[in-house]
Amino acid sequence: MATKTSERPKISVDLITRMKDNLPVVLVSIFSIILFILIGIKGGPPQIFNIIVTGGMWALLATGLALVFGVMNIPHFAHGESFMVGAYVAYFVFTPLNQFFLSTGSKLLIYSGPFIAIIAAGLVGSVLGIIIEKLVFAPLRHRTKEGWIMNAFLLTVGLSFILTNGTNLVLGPNFRGIPRYFDVKPVEIMGAFIAVDRIVAAGIAIVTIGILWFFLRRTKTGRAIRAVSQDETGAQLVGIDLDFIQTLTFSLATAMAAISGASLLFMFQAYPTVGVTPLYFSWYVVMLVGLGNIAGAIVGGFIVALLQSGTQLFIGLSWQSVVPTIVMILVLILAPSGIFGSEVKGIQEQ
């Protein structure tokens, strides 16, 4: 009997036991699928594409939050500011670059402009992440003995104030935006016209998440990140440098937020408080699925996008923040550790 179970494909066994153990997951999946079909019928391809774009971006942001919480136990409330920085970097790189490229007339250059801007945002984000981690969190971590989560939370809130108001002081409260990244006709997909910008944004979200997933699952450093999030002491005992992994994690999370800020520049524009909405929505996601759960954050991003889109279609645009909030409150009451739960060290300890 024992050999028989070990021969069975592991995934199906896992799935069945998980379904039995996790009624909320099953219910949420069924609900999401029904909602998705309803939205598909009523809204058609544009709505579905909308879900992929926003869902992918929430997933990108929420994965960063999940990583930072899982590895460093920081409830990161300055994550929206990384989004803001990404948007600004993309704006300041793209605008002059685009003008110059337009003057050359080369199509290749013109189409590569947005990608250069988004990559630049990612690079600036990762450097900013390293600076913030080394300057703010590393010193605190080496001194803290207890109350880390609360202290770290307060620090991130302070950081958010400084970054928002600092930007306001230097660049002013003006909106800096672009009408679109790609000045081409919308593409026709199944009878609906969808802007190329959205398709590119969806693609960037999916590719970035895919790369991150591969990195965490298949590479040595990625495994070390997961090891730290599962057992800090165990990680140190096998020779993993905690300081390095934590700086790397923070840098990754900041870079991902900056990339999403940059790829959504055409939707959000750049201004000092642009990060607030993305911050709240990415927190909805991680609270919905369980703090620190990375796989959950990816799925959760799309669930929240579904909820938003469904609310828009069936209840009304002005309700699109209300409904996710209600769902979040319900989740906190009924399943406080999130629908997928999380096995992050530290939550129980502190």
Added chain:
Amino acid sequence: MLELKNLDSGYDFLQVLWGVSFEVESGEFIALIGPNGAGKSTTLRTIAGLIKPMGGDIIFNGKSIKNTPPHLISRMGISYVSEALNLFTDMSVEENLMLGAYAVKERETQLETLDYIFELFPRLEERKDQLAGTMSGGERKMLAIARGMMSNPKLMLVDEPSLGLQPNLTYDVFEALLKLRKQGVTILLVEQNVNATLDITDRAYILEQGKIVMSGPSQEMKANEHVRNAYLGI
């Protein structure tokens, strides 16, 4: 190989170790024995760098390691198998083992060690895709010891491997340690099961209330009046 000189250690305001000194020579199998709360685990945790010593010194291969962070101590060749095991419960057995070889650069060496470990613990090979958190207590101890070996350590600190195990599994774990010892790995073992421990080790130190009160070859210790009364119940 390892020398503790007048080591003082403890947690914040609670000093546990008071001037502990002992030596472990290369290739030896040493037991550290004592009642609960004597400071055995604290000793191992201090050597592994998880606790900073309050005073004294720890010398490993001629170098002081008292201010070295734990990940560097691990890379120097000291592998600590903790009482809590500290496994990565959401990862597979194989991933846990490969992380044990995190500091080993050459992939070849990693895979060779992995093969060797699977030879030593066939049970782990059968379960290599299973999540560490879903294994039984005995298997987890095996995995923790095996993970500790993946870095090809010079010295292994093993903390209470028999804790919470039924007797026949304890025997398996001891068997594994004896195999290790035959490979020339130096082992410092902390154990509650004093009788069996004295049978398999070369020398023993007795730690009571944070001080070394006695030491000597294991067979002599077994015959000692105090040890017989306090630990063997004879």
